[in-house]
Amino acid sequence: MELERLVVGMLETNGYILYDEYSLEAFIIDPGDEVKTFIERIQKKRLKPIGIILTHYHYDHIGAVIELKEKYPMPVYIHKKDAKGLNDPYINHSISSFRKAIAIIPDKLVKDGDHIETSWVNLEIIHTPGHTPGGMCIKVKNENIIFTGDTIFNVDIGRMDLDGGDEQAMKNSIRNKISKWKDEVMIYPGHGDPASMEYVRKKNVEFLYMMKKR
Numbered sequence: 001m002e003l004e005r006l007v008v009g010m011l012e013t014n015g016y017i018l019y020d021e022y023s024l025e026a027f028i029i030d031p032g033d034e035v036k037t038f039i040e041r042i043q044k045k046r047l048k049p050i051g052i053i054l055t056h057y058h059y060d061h062i063g064a065v066i067e068l069k070e071k072y073p074m075p076v077y078i079h080k081k082d083a084k085g086l087n088d089p090y091i092n093h094s095i096s097s098f099r100k101a102i103a104i105i106p107d108k109l110v111k112d113g114d115h116i117e118t119s120w121v122n123l124e125i126i127h128t129p130g131h132t133p134g135g136m137c138i139k140v141k142n143e144n145i146i147f148t149g150d151t152i153f154n155v156d157i158g159r160m161d162l163d164g165g166d167e168q169a170m171k172n173s174i175r176n177k178i179s180k181w182k183d184e185v186m187i188y189p190g191h192g193d194p195a196s197m198e199y200v201r202k203k204n205v206e207f208l209y210m211m212k213k214r
């Protein structure tokens with residue numbers, strides 16, 4: 001299994017391509033708003049995209065979905081609680097931020113504990129609401145890799161003041177799920193550099209604050 005990180009768009013959103021070096025099948029996680037960048041990488045590596053997985057519905061993570069899907073027909077996965085926002089340009093903030101309406105009907109709705117599985121990878125869905133109602137992390141089974149979207153970054157956590165944000169839910173996600181991850185787990189966030197959980201436990205002040213806060 002190979003992993004590539006592409007940093008795209010005004011908000012420097014991380015998109016990821018997770019692929020198998022033998023079959024060349026690829027999952028795309030959070031294609032931001034630079035469809036050309038993704039297509040170039042896919043063509044250069046001769047990859048065969050088999051699915052787009054969205055950590056949440058925000059505009060900076062979903063801009064390339066429609067064009068990518070037109071070029072490479074494949075299902076779009078999102079947590080069931082983020083499906084409505086994905087199809088609503090006001091909730092996903094594409095209208096206010098891009099002045100362009102993005103509305104996407106997902107193909108596959110997932111929930112906590114679901115697996116997206118192929119011959120070469122098994123991805124586990126971990127529901128981590130707080131930034132959005134259906135925000136989720138994606139764990140690669142048998143690897144210390146978890147894609148965390150905008151739930152948690154290396155030294156910060158996701159905003160809770162946008163539509164669907166919920167501080168109590170974020171606190172629960174951090175305490176009941178994220179804080180249980182082992183030190184050697186690497187988080188691959190929606191913005192900024194990847195980091196180990198060991199690093200997060202030392203340097204991420206917002207994470208530490210949420211752990212302490214009553």
Ligand SMILES: [Zn+2]
Pocket residue numbers: 056058131150
């Ligand atoms: Zn977001």
Ligand SMILES: [Zn+2]
Pocket residue numbers: 011013058060061150190191
């Ligand atoms: Zn974002």
